[in-house]
Amino acid sequence: MTAPTPAAAPVPAPGPGPAPGPDSPAAPQGSYDAVIVGGGHNGLVAAAYLARAGRRVLLLERLGHTGGAAVSTSPFAGVDVRLSRYSYLVSLLPDTIVKDLGLRFAVRKRSISSYTPYATAHGGSGLLVGGGQDRTRASFAALTGSDREYDAWREFYGRTARAARRIFPTLTGPLPTRARLRALVDDDETWEMLVEQPIGAAVEKWFADDLVRGVVLTDALIGTFADAHDPGLAQNRCFLYHVIGGGTGDWDVPVGGMGALTTALAEAARAAGATLLTGHEVTRIETDGTRPEVTWRTTDGEGVVGARHVLVNASPQALAGLLGETPATPREAVVEGSQLKVNMVLTRLPRLRDRSVDPREAFSGTFHIAEGYGQLATAYAEAAAGRLPTAPPAEIYCHTLTDPSILGPEAAARGYQTLTLFGLHAPARLFTADPEGSRDALLRATLDQLDAVLDEPITDCLARDADGRPCVEAKSPLDLERELRLPGGHIFHRDLSFPFGEDTPDRADRADRPDRWGVSTGRPNVLLCGAGAVRGGGVSGVPGHNAAMSVLDGTAG
Numbered sequence: 001m002t003a004p005t006p007a008a009a010p011v012p013a014p015g016p017g018p019a020p021g022p023d024s025p026a027a028p029q030g031s032y033d034a035v036i037v038g039g040g041h042n043g044l045v046a047a048a049y050l051a052r053a054g055r056r057v058l059l060l061e062r063l064g065h066t067g068g069a070a071v072s073t074s075p076f077a078g079v080d081v082r083l084s085r086y087s088y089l090v091s092l093l094p095d096t097i098v099k100d101l102g103l104r105f106a107v108r109k110r111s112i113s114s115y116t117p118y119a120t121a122h123g124g125s126g127l128l129v130g131g132g133q134d135r136t137r138a139s140f141a142a143l144t145g146s147d148r149e150y151d152a153w154r155e156f157y158g159r160t161a162r163a164a165r166r167i168f169p170t171l172t173g174p175l176p177t178r179a180r181l182r183a184l185v186d187d188d189e190t191w192e193m194l195v196e197q198p199i200g201a202a203v204e205k206w207f208a209d210d211l212v213r214g215v216v217l218t219d220a221l222i223g224t225f226a227d228a229h230d231p232g233l234a235q236n237r238c239f240l241y242h243v244i245g246g247g248t249g250d251w252d253v254p255v256g257g258m259g260a261l262t263t264a265l266a267e268a269a270r271a272a273g274a275t276l277l278t279g280h281e282v283t284r285i286e287t288d289g290t291r292p293e294v295t296w297r298t299t300d301g302e303g304v305v306g307a308r309h310v311l312v313n314a315s316p317q318a319l320a321g322l323l324g325e326t327p328a329t330p331r332e333a334v335v336e337g338s339q340l341k342v343n344m345v346l347t348r349l350p351r352l353r354d355r356s357v358d359p360r361e362a363f364s365g366t367f368h369i370a371e372g373y374g375q376l377a378t379a380y381a382e383a384a385a386g387r388l389p390t391a392p393p394a395e396i397y398c399h400t401l402t403d404p405s406i407l408g409p410e411a412a413a414r415g416y417q418t419l420t421l422f423g424l425h426a427p428a429r430l431f432t433a434d435p436e437g438s439r440d441a442l443l444r445a446t447l448d449q450l451d452a453v454l455d456e457p458i459t460d461c462l463a464r465d466a467d468g469r470p471c472v473e474a475k476s477p478l479d480l481e482r483e484l485r486l487p488g489g490h491i492f493h494r495d496l497s498f499p500f501g502e503d504t505p506d507r508a509d510r511a512d513r514p515d516r517w518g519v520s521t522g523r524p525n526v527l528l529c530g531a532g533a534v535r536g537g538g539v540s541g542v543p544g545h546n547a548a549m550s551v552l553d554g555t556a557g
Contacts (some may be wrong), residue, residue, distance in 0.1 A: 028058050034311060038059075039061030040495075041539060042313050047264060050070060051273045065278055067259060068313075073259075075473055079411065086341065088420050092171070093246075096120055105254070114215060115363075116371065124354040129211050148208070161243075166191065167184070170184070175534060193205075199239050214371045219238070220238050221424045223490070257403075257406045258539065280298055291525070310525065313530040317493075319526075335487040337490040340426045341444065342394075343473050343476070344419040349417050351454065363396065367397060386430065399418050423442070477490070497534045501534070519550050
C-alpha cells in the first residue's frame with residue numbers, strides 16, 4: 001500500500017507586498033494580513049509562504065538576528081569556524097518546502113550511520129553501522145558471535161522504514177486522525193510498537209544484546225527525559241519522529257551549517273515581500289475574536305500593530321504569557337529540557353583504542369558513548385532521583401568530515417575538525433541549585449566517558465582560542481532557556497505529540513474544521529507555528545508551513 005500525498009493549499013507565485021529589505025529597526029507601519037511573532041526557522045517558513053501568496057506580512061524578532069536555534073556562529077575568539085551552535089542535523093525538513101520556496105540550501109548524507117565503542121579482553125572494539133552491508137554484518141557478528149542481531153536489526157528497521165515512507169508525507173498535509181494514519185501504515189505490529197506500547201517492549205523483543213538495544217533506544221531519548229518503559233510514551237513519540245525523518249530516517253548534515261538554512265529562508269521571505277524586523281520584542285497579544293493586535297517594544301519605545309492573523313513562533317507557554325493567560329494544561333505548565341549540548345574545535349581527531357576503525361569513519365556518523373541499554377536505564381534512574389549521572393550517555397559527530405565548508409581558510413589549512421556532542425538524561429532540575437557548577441561537573445564526567453574509549457585525552461586535541469582558552473563550550477537546559485527562551489530549555493518547547501488527531505466526533509475530515517492543520521490555539525485568528533504545535537519539533541519547517549496553509553485555506557478564521 002502506498003500512502004497518498006495529502007492535498008495542501010497551493011503556493012502562489014510572489015505577489016504584492018511591502019518592498020523587501022534587510023532587517024531594520026524601523027517601526028512597523030499600518031496593519032498587516034499576518035504578523036509573525038518570532039523569527040526562528042518556522043516563523044521564516046510561514047512568512048515566506050504567506051508573502052508568496054500575496055499577503056502583507058510582518059515578522060517581529062526579539063534578538064538582533066533571525067534564525068532562533070538554527071544558527072551558525074563562531075563562538076571562539078580568533079577561531080574562524082562557523083558552528084551550528086544549537087540545532088545541528090537535518091532530517092524532518094520536507095523537500096517540498098525547499099522546492100516551494102526556492103531555497104538555496106542542501107544537505108549531505110553521512111557515509112557511516114553510527115559507531116559504538118566497547119571494551120574487549122584485548123583492548124577496544126566497536127559496532128560500526130555503515131560502510132556497506134557486509135561490513136555492518138561482520139561488525140555485528142564480532143560483537144554478538146552470530147548473525148542474529150544483524151538480521152533482527154535489518155527486519156526492525158525495515159519495518160520503521162516502511163512506516164516512514166507512509167507517515168512522513170502526511171506531515172505537510174491536513175492532520176490525519178489516528179485511524180487514518182494507522183490505515184496508511186497498514187501494519188498492525190509496527191503500529192503497536194511505535195504508537196501503542198512503550199518502545200522498550202519492542203527493543204527487548206527484537207534485540208538481545210545490551211549494546212545493540214542501547215543504540216536503538218537512543219533515538220527515543222534525544223531531548224526527551226523518559227525511561228524505555230514510560231507509560232506516557234514520550235519516548236515513543238521521540239523515536240517515531242527520529243525514524244520517519246525524510247521518509248528514510250536519515251539524519252543529514254546541513255551544508256554551510258544550520259545558519260545556511262535560516263539565511264536562505266530569510267532571503268526567500270524578503271524576496272517575496274515580507275518585512276522582517278529584528279530587535280522587536282513582542283510583549284502582548286490581544287484579540288477580540290476578529291482582529292488581533294500585537295504590542296512590541298524596542299530600545300526606542302513601544303508600539304502596536306494590527307493584523308488579521310497572528311502566527312506565534314514561540315512556545316505555548318510564551319503564547320499564554322503574551323495573552324495574559326495561565327498555561328491551559330499541565331503539559332504546558334511544567335516543561336523541562338533534558339540535554340547537554342557541547343561544541344568543540346579540535347586541531348585533529350583523537351586516536352581510538354579500537355585500532356580497527358579510522359577515527360574519520362567513527363566520528364563521521366553518530367559516535368555513541370555510555371549508551372548501552374543498561375547504562376541508559378541507570379543514567380535515567382540517577383537523574384530522576386536528582387543526581388547527575390555518573391556515566392553520562394552522549395552521542396557525538398564531526399560536521400567537518402562531511403562538510404568542511406564551515407572552516408575558514410586558516411582553520412582548514414591547519415586541519416581543524418569540529419565535534420558536536422549531545423548528552424542525554426540531563427534534565428533542567430539538576431542544574432537549578434548550582435547552574436555553572438553542575439554544568440561543569442557534567443561536562444567533565446561526559447568527557448571522561450569519551451576519554452575511556454580514546455587512546456589519548458580529548459583535551460590534548462582541543463584547539464585554543466585567541467586568548468589561549470580551549471575551544472569547548474557547554475550548554476545546559478538553563479543556558480538554552482536564558483539564551484533562546486526555550487521553556488525549561490526544552491528543545492521541542494514541550495513533549496512531542498503524535499502526528500495525528502484523536503478519533504472523536506469533531507475530528508471528522510471536514511475541510512473547514514479549525515484544527516485541520518494542527519496549529520490551532522483555541523483563540524480565533526491566533527495560530528501556533530513553532531515547535532510546540534502538533535507535528536512540531538526538530539528543524540522541519542512543518543509547523544510554519546502548516547500555519548501558513550491554515551491561513552491560506554481559510555480554516556484559521
